[in-house]
Amino acid sequence: MSYTEELGIRAKAAEAAAAGASTLQKNNALAAISKALIANKELIIAENAKDIVNAKANGMTEAKQDRLKLDEKRIEGIAKGVDELIALADPIGEIIGGGCRPNGLQIIKTRVPLGVIGIIFESRPNVTVDAAALCLKSGNVVILKGGKEAINSNVCLGNIMRKAIEEAGLPADMIQVVDKTDRETTTELMRLNGYVDVIIPRGSANLIQAVVKNATVPVIETGAGNCHVYIDDSADLGMAVEITDNAKTQRPSVCNAIESLLVHKDIADKFLPLIAERFKQHDVKIYGCDKTISILGDTVEKSTETEYATEFNDFIIAVKVVDNIDEAIAHIRKYSTRHSECIVTSTLENAQKFQKQVDAAAVYVNASTRFTDGGEFGFGAEIGISTQKLHARGPMGLTELTTVKYLINGNGQIR
Amino acid sequence: MSYTEELGIRAKAAEAAAAGASTLQKNNALAAISKALIANKELIIAENAKDIVNAKANGMTEAKQDRLKLDEKRIEGIAKGVDELIALADPIGEIIGGGCRPNGLQIIKTRVPLGVIGIIFESRPNVTVDAAALCLKSGNVVILKGGKEAINSNVCLGNIMRKAIEEAGLPADMIQVVDKTDRETTTELMRLNGYVDVIIPRGSANLIQAVVKNATVPVIETGAGNCHVYIDDSADLGMAVEITDNAKTQRPSVCNAIESLLVHKDIADKFLPLIAERFKQHDVKIYGCDKTISILGDTVEKSTETEYATEFNDFIIAVKVVDNIDEAIAHIRKYSTRHSECIVTSTLENAQKFQKQVDAAAVYVNASTRFTDGGEFGFGAEIGISTQKLHARGPMGLTELTTVKYLINGNGQIR
Numbered sequence: 001m002s003y004t005e006e007l008g009i010r011a012k013a014a015e016a017a018a019a020g021a022s023t024l025q026k027n028n029a030l031a032a033i034s035k036a037l038i039a040n041k042e043l044i045i046a047e048n049a050k051d052i053v054n055a056k057a058n059g060m061t062e063a064k065q066d067r068l069k070l071d072e073k074r075i076e077g078i079a080k081g082v083d084e085l086i087a088l089a090d091p092i093g094e095i096i097g098g099g100c101r102p103n104g105l106q107i108i109k110t111r112v113p114l115g116v117i118g119i120i121f122e123s124r125p126n127v128t129v130d131a132a133a134l135c136l137k138s139g140n141v142v143i144l145k146g147g148k149e150a151i152n153s154n155v156c157l158g159n160i161m162r163k164a165i166e167e168a169g170l171p172a173d174m175i176q177v178v179d180k181t182d183r184e185t186t187t188e189l190m191r192l193n194g195y196v197d198v199i200i201p202r203g204s205a206n207l208i209q210a211v212v213k214n215a216t217v218p219v220i221e222t223g224a225g226n227c228h229v230y231i232d233d234s235a236d237l238g239m240a241v242e243i244t245d246n247a248k249t250q251r252p253s254v255c256n257a258i259e260s261l262l263v264h265k266d267i268a269d270k271f272l273p274l275i276a277e278r279f280k281q282h283d284v285k286i287y288g289c290d291k292t293i294s295i296l297g298d299t300v301e302k303s304t305e306t307e308y309a310t311e312f313n314d315f316i317i318a319v320k321v322v323d324n325i326d327e328a329i330a331h332i333r334k335y336s337t338r339h340s341e342c343i344v345t346s347t348l349e350n351a352q353k354f355q356k357q358v359d360a361a362a363v364y365v366n367a368s369t370r371f372t373d374g375g376e377f378g379f380g381a382e383i384g385i386s387t388q389k390l391h392a393r394g395p396m397g398l399t400e401l402t403t404v405k406y407l408i409n410g411n412g413q414i415r
Numbered sequence: 416m417s418y419t420e421e422l423g424i425r426a427k428a429a430e431a432a433a434a435g436a437s438t439l440q441k442n443n444a445l446a447a448i449s450k451a452l453i454a455n456k457e458l459i460i461a462e463n464a465k466d467i468v469n470a471k472a473n474g475m476t477e478a479k480q481d482r483l484k485l486d487e488k489r490i491e492g493i494a495k496g497v498d499e500l501i502a503l504a505d506p507i508g509e510i511i512g513g514g515c516r517p518n519g520l521q522i523i524k525t526r527v528p529l530g531v532i533g534i535i536f537e538s539r540p541n542v543t544v545d546a547a548a549l550c551l552k553s554g555n556v557v558i559l560k561g562g563k564e565a566i567n568s569n570v571c572l573g574n575i576m577r578k579a580i581e582e583a584g585l586p587a588d589m590i591q592v593v594d595k596t597d598r599e600t601t602t603e604l605m606r607l608n609g610y611v612d613v614i615i616p617r618g619s620a621n622l623i624q625a626v627v628k629n630a631t632v633p634v635i636e637t638g639a640g641n642c643h644v645y646i647d648d649s650a651d652l653g654m655a656v657e658i659t660d661n662a663k664t665q666r667p668s669v670c671n672a673i674e675s676l677l678v679h680k681d682i683a684d685k686f687l688p689l690i691a692e693r694f695k696q697h698d699v700k701i702y703g704c705d706k707t708i709s710i711l712g713d714t715v716e717k718s719t720e721t722e723y724a725t726e727f728n729d730f731i732i733a734v735k736v737v738d739n740i741d742e743a744i745a746h747i748r749k750y751s752t753r754h755s756e757c758i759v760t761s762t763l764e765n766a767q768k769f770q771k772q773v774d775a776a777a778v779y780v781n782a783s784t785r786f787t788d789g790g791e792f793g794f795g796a797e798i799g800i801s802t803q804k805l806h807a808r809g810p811m812g813l814t815e816l817t818t819v820k821y822l823i824n825g826n827g828q829i830r
Binding site for chain 2: 413
């Protein structure tokens with residue numbers, strides 16, 4: 001039996017207990033995890049230090065080392081995140097619909113866990129705890145495969161959580177951390193049909209594409225965000241500057257930040273200098289079309305198809321002046337990853353047209369794309385932001401980690 | 416550009432019109448399809464006759480030839496099925512949820528089409544029309560790839576529908592029928608990421624597994640049904656006979672028919688002869704465990720793991736006598752394809768235990784598994800029965816052919 005198959009068998013063996021656990025049991029287990037994280041702070045920091053030593057030896061950038069690092073404050077933050085899940089409503093057992101059929105059959109549509117969830121992720125070790133806690137609260141079993149650069153941290157966090165939930169009366173195998181770092185193990189995990197019900201990749205576009213290509217288990221794609229803001233000719237220019245600046249610079253590394261700015265030709269002369277002034281404060285590098293360059297001058301580099309298609313995740317933006325809203329929508333249809341798109345306008349007709357014709361998980365009128373987030377949407381927490389259309393679209397909270405089961409009660413009905 | 420890529424480009428070009436079509440436009444198009452099918456009866460029968468000639472030449476069984484055949488009555492039935500969709504509620508545009516966030520942002524969760532749906536199916540040409548009509552009503556574009564044995568019928572039906580919807584003012588490319596029959600085209604279709612949003616295979620277990628293995632586009636698995644009935648010791652034996660007989664013999668070729676019968680040891684002596692008597696009327700071949708053989712005698716062949724794991728789709732059943740409900744549930748967990756499972760019991764505790772612990776799309780108490788069907792569930796129509804947990808589980812109606820879109824309205828909100 002292979003290593004991953006063993007993981008799968010253990011996960012499936014824990015499935016019934018996970019699905020049958022009461023909300024109280026699951027909340028107790030979450031509290032136990034949070035407490036154990038705090039109690040084991042020193043151990044976590046010591047194991048994390050090994051990863052940092054390796055990272056330095058391997059020449060990892062300072063920025064990436066910072067994302068990898070766990071200190072007392074960060075561990076407290078992670079534990080607090082687990083505590084916050086306790087207050088959230090348990091989706092399991094919710095009755096979603098149903099009724100009585102003419103023949104007297106009662107059909108009840110109810111919410112049940114997905115089963116076994118595989119999470120494949122990179123670098124930040126906090127994902128290990130966040131994802132495990134969300135899966136636990138939603139009655140799912142989880143197999144976590146993190147990046148090799150965080151292996152010591154991840155295994156340590158996994159062991160602490162396993163011990164904690166076991167002491168709280170749930171099977172330790174509801175949470176398993178893959179302690180191998182080779183590529184073959186990851187590929188096997190994506191192909192564990194019969195054991196794993198869904199794979200959720202979290203990380204770079206490369207990671208996600210590798211999973212989509214190689215998995216035979218159903219996948220939920222997350223995170224790719226080539227997002228746009230379009231400034232209509234009727235826009236309030238002050239509002240347009242604030243929204244564009246916020247969507248680009250408040251946290252450029254995340255998927256709901258914008259990568260491109262589209263501006264109606266009739267206001268480009270006024271608006272572009274205003275936003276360029278603001279971008280200067282954050283040293284935002286601007287690529288632009290010929291019209292953009294003619295307005296903003298030589299500091300702007302010429303944008304090609306490549307820039308319009310790139311998710312920079314950085315203080316970089318591609319700008320295009322468009323003739324009208326139709327050209328803006330056509331551009332977005334061509335380049336968008338269908339994550340979050342925004343129009344700034346004061347024309348009702350254009351607002352409606354944009355929301356109807358732009359195909360994305362979240363389509364904004366007069367607000368920053370940065371709000372596409374489980375917390376901001378009021379879900380309490382999120383496991384990722386789905387950019388596919390199947391199963392879940394947009395921020396995925398606890399509900400998105402469930403499926404349905406029809407309970408059918410009769411008294412001898414036959415066809 | 417490849418043949419399939421061209422299909423994909425055409426489909427995407429029709430997507431906005433399909434998504435934006437009003438319910439009235441879509442209903443008019445459905446009425447036009449129905450009318451055109453009736454008006455072109457002779458043409459359809461003539462094209463279908465070519466398929467039947469080929470089928471005979473290739474030695475297809477009479478039963479399969481019958482499934483392939485289209486006559487006047489069947490065409491009228493297909494047209495009637497299209498007409499019936501007109502009366503169903505349009506899921507597109509439904510507001511599913513939302514509200515106002517503390518910062519004043521209004522979030523509206525609304526239902527939109529999936530986009531482009533690829534349907535890969537076998538033999539029966541009525542699927543061409545059924546699937547196309549369901550996709551049309553739900554605002555989706557469809558690419559239909561049927562089996563090579565029905566190619567003349569499928570292409571003919573496709574052309575009639577395309578012409579009809581075009582005359583009704585919608586793009587013909589909302590419905591495309593693949594007119595190539597080679598395996599490469601099918602594989603390419605499953606890998607048309609960026610053009611196709613979901614693939615739904617309909618047909619044999621082999622077809623479905625080939626799609627699951629080779630597709631990179633998200634797949635909804637349908638149809639595999641290794642379903643069980645468990646007769647508890649507290650069961651009303653008269654009801655147990657009716658349900659078991661109905662679930663096995665009323666239409667054994669479909670996925671919601673049972674393949675195995677589990678019987679509590681305390682009632683096996685009484686129940687097995689009763690059901691065996693009934694099965695004799697349909698010449699049902701019985702495989703059984705040693706206890707079954709000791710009760711029913713030598714006409715029963717010994718059942719191995721293979722029989723318990725087989726979806727016969729025929730007048731064949733595998734029987735096992737179990738010690739208690741726990742053994743029954745464990746057997747079901749091991750062999751079930753998680754489609755439809757049934758307990759016949761008069762004990763509340765066992766009914767609840769069975770519905771809680773058995774993991775399947777539909778879990779029945781005292782009713783035949785044959786009710787797992789979009790029509791019987793009151794959905795009006797179905798595109799298939801999902802046996803996976805992601806996106807849709809159980810019968811899939813119009814709603815299951817949709818995804819969501821968040822419309823977010825602000826007045827300058829930033830983070």
